[in-house]
Amino acid sequence: MTTLPGQLNPTPRLLLGPGPSDAHPRVLSVMSTPLLGHLDPQFLEIMTETQTMLREVYQTKNQLTFPVSATGMAGMETCFVNLIEPGDPVVVCSIGYFGTRMIDVAGRTGAKLTVKEKPWGQVFDLNELRDILKETRPKVLGLVHAETSTGALQDISQVGKLCHEFGTLLITDCVTTLGCTPVKLDEWEVDAAFSCSQKGLSCPPGMSPISFSPRAVDALxxxxxxVQSWYLDLTSIQSYWSGDRAYHHTAPITMVYALREGLRLVLEEGLEARYARHLRNHAALRAGLEALGLEYIAAESCRLPQVNAVKIPAGVDDVAGRKHLLNEFGIEIGGGLGDFKGKAWRIGIMGYNSRSICVLSVLAALEHVLRGAGVKVTPGSGVAAAELAYSA
Amino acid sequence: MTTLPGQLNPTPRLLLGPGPSDAHPRVLSVMSTPLLGHLDPQFLEIMTETQTMLREVYQTKNQLTFPVSATGMAGMETCFVNLIEPGDPVVVCSIGYFGTRMIDVAGRTGAKLTVKEKPWGQVFDLNELRDILKETRPKVLGLVHAETSTGALQDISQVGKLCHEFGTLLITDCVTTLGCTPVKLDEWEVDAAFSCSQKGLSCPPGMSPISFSPRAVDALxxxxxxVQSWYLDLTSIQSYWSGDRAYHHTAPITMVYALREGLRLVLEEGLEARYARHLRNHAALRAGLEALGLEYIAAESCRLPQVNAVKIPAGVDDVAGRKHLLNEFGIEIGGGLGDFKGKAWRIGIMGYNSRSICVLSVLAALEHVLRGAGVKVTPGSGVAAAELAYSA
Known part of the structure; x- marks a missing residue:
């Protein structure tokens, strides 16, 4: 190697895409804390504290609740590989890109897989799900709670009960909801949930908090x-996280520090206050986006507050627009995935970044970008509409 | 929840077990850097820099070289699940606890698995391996380079060539060697290697650097x-790390920052200087341990410099001794695994912690602990022997 790369010194960004969102400064700060061993009594205590807080945020008493030592997609795989054995009937009801992923993940377990899909942007209603369960009688139903590819929120509040009428276990993808909008595992009778660290919990990506109900543990x-994956095998990992603290793999100490701080922040604020904050900032952002002439993909009845997926106006280039935002304003928003590639922008205001200054900044910058691309926009209209929404 | 856990404030430790070792202060420092998006051009550049440095440290030109987004054991699983298909003949030659893990991991792939084992503390010689390959003609041979459970270094420098005579791919566990002792993937013709971030690279645990040879890529x-694991499927991850940077999963941004800094530190020092430092500190530690009457498990001919596994003297309680070290001196060393549970102590001086002050501290503290447990030790004898070795 001729010359080594220099000191890390990235130009700061404001991360308003579908994730990662900016980590809270207090989270970044704890990440410089020197390491502990993964079996140090102090670290075991930190694990317990983290699990206790995680249960609170997931609104569950599930004993088997802990962060998987990898990113959100590993959490998805953990749920499927632990609950499915070859030949088990499984249904995935997909409403977008991450539903498609569930299909891929579930398909690798040897499951007898049935796929049900809705057009992107829509969600399943309870009657449709009942019919599907009746028809397929699966061991497991997989459903994405918040489909970040479309900005749609799938109501799962009654789905767990429904599943249990059929002896089915419910796996839900809570990657984009946890810490932003209500996730009530016990009340909703969800059997296995997974999430991530880099959205509603305001940490860097790298951990996937999961929770398994007693029913799911029985199945396990x-x-x-x-279990086909050694790394994700809960029958052994649980003895590190839930049992006698026996060594399985070396936990990612610093990421656990981060998650603990992220969870402290959530609970200091309080879940209800946090959900209300996300709704308030969403209302303002939405008012602003609509004033700029941007149209949502998901119907209002199933719209996510934390990820706002809108159609890119005719004549505006996706990549050029996002580059403009990034290079001129340091703001990152997301492009479309799958069917929506080149057609959608996704604006995330999650966790720490669900703040009025983020809303106003992105509206002001978007207005500039849209005007630059030849779209007619009344100067200040996005910000003005947001301001009005805030004062309403 | 009645009261939230307080601010993170652990009592500092000196981590001299088999890992994690202390992260370098410069690594801890970069971990507070605000996030970038996983597709930000700045982050893509950081990925490229990290990969370039990783190839240098692995001494390889392998294109497919990058850190898996999870801890070292996920790297092991990545190597096996990507190279093995159901029915493939596989041999694992085990010399200790992590060999046993390879057996478990390989066994979950549907491989036709043959297991060869040596008594813990010993290693395989080339003739033995040749006979095994002749007998079994496997697609893959799995071998642990440094068996941290016994402190034995398995010479793999000629094994790749040998494997290729039989059309076999060589997978090696370099978790404890990378950044401490030579790992020369190209010269040694290793086909798939995995390591970790928390030992020789002086980062927190959380990433597993892997490298696949062109032969391994062909097999892939x-x-x-x-590939049975979605999360570890290199056929798709490589398009994020090696190809068109297409989104697979959200990379653990902060851990990549850390790894980049850890690799910079390795290459600033230089590989040869780094290996020499590890040998020098090992020689001193060894002199000290032997002066304290502690006996190594592995024969001198195959002894690891970075993890020193010694027998616990008769009459000394494993757990009580380590507790004493931890609580009185803040020093963590490792206990025994598997066959050596309660019978061995493992002292790691790896990466940043391969320093004379660590060597002298642990010797002084161990002397205190041994004397406390009733072992007759001449005061100062461990430190004196180490000092003598340093000045030799």
């Missing part, structure tokens, strides 16, 4: 085959 | 079945 215990 | 490309 009655497996006849080994 | 000619798979007939999907």
């Amino acid at each position: 215990k009655s497996r006849k085959t080994k | 490309k000619s798979r007939k079945t999907k």
Whole structure:
């Protein structure tokens, strides 16, 4: 190697895409804390504290609740590989890109997989789900709570109960909801949930908090085959996180520090206050985006507050627009995935970044970008509409 | 929740077990850097820099070289699940606890698995390996380079060539060697290697640097079945790390920052200087440990410099001794695993912690602990022997 790369010194960004969102400064700060060993009594205590807070945020008493040592997608895989054995009937009801991922993940477990899909931007209603369960009688139903590719929120509040009428376990993707909008695992009778660290919890990406209900744990215990993944095998990891603290793999100490701080921030604020904050900032952002002439993809009845997916106006180039935002204003928003590639922008105001200054900044910058691309926009209209919404 | 846990404020430790070792202060410092998006051009550049440095440290030109977004054990699983399809003949030659893990991981891939084992503390010689390959003609041979459970270094410098005589791919566990002792993937013709971030690279745990040779990439490309793990599927991850930077999963940004800084530190020092430093500190530690009457498990011919596994003297309680070290001196060392549970102590001087002050501290503290447990030790003898070794 001729010359080494220089000191890390990135130009600061404001991360308003579908994730990662900016980590809270207090989270960044704890990440410089020197390491502890993964079996140090002090670290075991930190693990317990983290789990206790995580249960609170997931609104569950589930004993088997802890962060998987990898990013959100590993959490998805953890849920499927632990609950499914080859030949098990599984249904994935997909409403977008991350539903498609569930199909791919579930398909690798040897499951007898049935796929049900809705046009992107829509969600399933309870009657449709009932019919699907009746028809397929699956061991597991997989459903994405917040489909960040479309900005749609799938109501899952009644789905767990429904599943249990059919002896089905419900796996839900809470990657984009946890810490932003209500996730009530016990009340909703969700059997296995996974999330991430870099959205509603305001940490860097790198951990996937999961939670398994007693029903799911029973299914895990009655497996006849080994879990196909060693790294994600809850039958052994749980003895590190839930049992006798026996060594499984070396936990990512610093990421656990971060998650602990992120969870402290959530609970200091309080769940209800946090949800209300996300709704308030969403209302302002939405007013501003609509004033700029941007149209939402998901219907109002199932719209996510934390990820705002809008159609890119005719004549505006996706990549050029986002580059403009990034290079001139340091603001990152997301492009479209899959069917929506080149057609959608996704604006995330999650966790720490669900703040009025983020809303106003992105509206002001977007207005500039749209005008630059030849769209007619009344100067200041986005910000003005947001201001009005805030004062309403 | 009645009261929230307080601010993170752990009592400092000196981590001299088999890992994690202390992260370098410069690594801890970069971890407070605000996030970038995982597709930000700045982050893509950071990824490229990290990969370039990683190739240098692995001494390889392998294109497919990058850190898996999880801890070292996920790297092991990545190597096996990507190279093995159901029915493939695989041999694991085990010399200790992590060999046993390879057996478990390989066994979950549907491989036709043959296990060869040596008594813990010993290693395989080339003739033995040749006989095994002749007998079994496997697609893959799995071998641990440094068996941290016994402190034994398995010479792998000629094993790749040997494997290739039989059309076999060599997977090696370099978790404890990378950044401490030579790892020369190209010269040694290793086909797939994995490591960790928390030992020789002086980062927190959370990433597993892997590297696949062109031969291994060919095997990957000619798979007939999907890789059983979605999260670890190199056929898709490589398009994020090696190809068109297409989104696979959200990279653990902060851990990549850390790894980049850890690799910069390795290359600033220089590989040869770094290996020499590890040998020098090992020689001193060894002189000290032997002066204290502690006996190594592994024969001198195959002894690891960075993890020193010694027998616990008769009459000394494992757990009580380590507790004493931890609580009185803030020093963590490791206990024994598997066969050596309660019988061995493992002292790691790796990466940033391969320093004379660490060597002298642990010797002084161990002397105190041994004397406290009733072992007859001449006061100062461990430190004196180490000092003598340093001045030799």
